[in-house]
Amino acid sequence: MATEPAEKVLSPVLSAFWDDPTSWTLETYRAHEGYEGLRKALAMKPDDVIAYVKDSGLRGRGGAGFPTGMKWQFIPQGDGKPHYLVVNADESEPGTCKDIPLLFANPHALIEGIVIACHAIRSNHAFIYLRGEVVPVLRRLHAAVREAYEAGYLGKNILGSGLDVELTVHAGAGAYICGEETALLDSLEGRRGQPRLRPPFPAVAGLYACPTVVNNVESIASVPAIIHRGKEWFRSMGSEKSPGFTLYSLSGHVANPGQYEAPLGITLRQLLEISGGMRPGHRLKFWTPGGSSTPLLTDEHLDVPLDYEGVGAAGSMLGTKALQCFDETTCVVRAVTRWTEFYAHESCGKCTPCREGTYWLVQLMRDIEAGKASMADLDKIADIADNINGKSFCALGDGAASPIFSSLKYFREEYERHVTGRGCPFDPAKSTLWADNTTAHLEVNA
Template identity: 70%
Template sequence: MTTPDPLTPVLTRRWGLPRSWSLETYEQHDGYAALRAALAAHPDQIIQLVKDSGLRGRGGAGFPTGMKWSFIPQGPDGAGAKPKYLVINADEGEPGTCKDIPTMMADPHSLIEGCIITSYAIRAHFCAIYVRGEALHCIRRVQGAVNEAYAKGYLGKNILGSGFDLDIVVHAGAGAYICGEETALLDSLEGRRGQPRLKPPFPATSGLYASPTVVNNVETIATVPAIVAGGSDWFRSMGTERSPGPKIYSISGHVERPGQYEAPLGVTLRQLLEMAGGMKDGVPLKFWTPGGSSTPLFTAEHLDVPLDFEGAAAAGSMLGTTAVMVFNETVSVPWAVMKWTEFYKHESCGKCTPCREGTYWLEHILHRMVAGQGTPEDVETMLDVCDNILGRAFCALGDGATSPITSGIEYFRQEFLDLCAAQSAVAQPEQLAELTGVSA
């Protein structure tokens, strides 16, 4: 399959326009044309179109979107016994991830149009957009776009004369990373403490208010109008066979031009670095994350790994949220791992013992090591703790917390051991400063 020019924008094509967030600008550039086409089709046709396109969830898991929609139980008449709900996960909290908030700031109507089309396809008449609480500017921007859509007849009763009704509510979270987990988000949305639910039952049958619910990421839903407008074959002309379509990559760290870069799935870090102007000040690459801190680290040896769902997994990591954090040779791996572990320990909801206790002890061990009081045995202890968290935590937060530690030790074990050797009773502050990159 031929790969189109990585610089040809699809998802970000309106970002640079004057007042790109306004309804007027959106309509001038084909806005809500896809909605009209969708409303003229049968809901099942929309689900099949998205299935055929191969769109996979852009929130990290990569689950086929059309398949998730088809899990929603429908009655013989398409109505079903319970109401259906669409919930948008806009609680972007993964360290390094910055794609959904820019989308909502620059082009909120693409999300809203996608919400209407998706709700029509799954026969939902209520949609909630759950936005991270700290992003107040983003909440205001999305709420303003929702108000514009209501005023123009794209939301509310009898949308565009189709007989389809939909209400959208913008809900502000309270700033908890755990609410990025879909069932914790649902509990928070219902007014309870944000904690993950035991599955099964899954949200498709027992989600919001114990009713069938689709939970999708912002980028996933904002992609839907483009699929309806362009068709499944056009969408599959980008990306790879099993991971088709364009993707927004968040590139941060030691690059000349950090930011959001749209490219087809399957692009490599080498290509992304060219787009971002290369390594900052020419200092060589040391390690990087393909999808945020909860994905195992990559090194300079992985520059040409295809950044799609299969390529990242085959190389030993995950595509995740495509939060590409780039670190040069000046950064200490143990120190970076410690900072990430502090985050996961702080954000653990405490519901399950492996995550609650495991992240606590991992943080303490790393603090001791970086402070000059660690031992080589601590490396094995951390691997043992990670082994007791992985696959045993209530949700993916615990698994994600182990990723930077286990991969950091896999690729940079000697750096951990060297640090421990320097942290003996005779270690000098200058030695620690040199090894950790933190001034004494």
């Protein structure tokens, strides 16, 4: 465990009362200063709210880290069109588990943030696009929306301010590509979820060809605390360019997986100390800082600051802060093959580099894992990944290429052993490398 109390390292804000028996109710939310930020925001001019959020330094928590206030500022004013706010709750990135727990335990934080954001961008209609498989979350979210309507936080003339906001909860049919904001908009309009050509960007022509802001759940849910407690309080956490608190999803071969809310810039070493470390008797081999679509890192990167700049300097991306940790019993080739199969399955097929590239990556990765490949195939998968990276219609192609590039960079020898040993060195039933991997085999079968 950590040598200092966890409360000195962690910063529970969104997760402050998740352990309350009725954390999702309006009564509990009000007991923890709920909707106080909304009252302050409604007393401010819309442009002042945008400037305040912009000055706080809040960056999008959906992966890209784009400044939230700046995104709101892009909405044209006086254009005579309706403006829309769309909340992206289609959490589909492998290893990511923050928005769904947040909605399940504290949905009113998102609802309050939605009303504040609608006031800021002059919108009267907001949408939550939720991943449809999480039915318990959908039911709890619907219940929270009903409570908010009944209490006057949604609907007509909110808190006597003259602001009207309608909130629609939409359940998606389950497609990874719908996490991409323009594919999400097409799906919300009733069309097949596929990325749109940009420009025009959603801020100009988004939902129903009207100015639209698309934000992540955690991004919007963080706004009420910023308004209520102050931008200086928010900036007192994290780093200069990546201020504030955020939710880290810790999973894999760790003693205590879960969501850990901490200031940006905390390290994986600190999070592992707080959570009890890797599972007993094992050590960290590789990990992802932001889900499987971000380049993997190794135990050499335990002290990399987990903010946008620190992880970027280490050669990866912070992404959704999905920290998947794998110990020495894990075959890198097998893990990357499974990720690649996922991306091939979830490719929408709109563009050739992604549609064809991910298919052929799967074929080659399966051959390498089974010991049926040649050394030339290692260069071939790198070449195919290069033909996808930066050349696909959306970022799905980049995400599929990332595990290939990074695993070859750090674990090429392991790939080569699959080729020369005619099988996986972590599988005694298939491998001819037993003598070289006795320890690994014993740990796999322990």
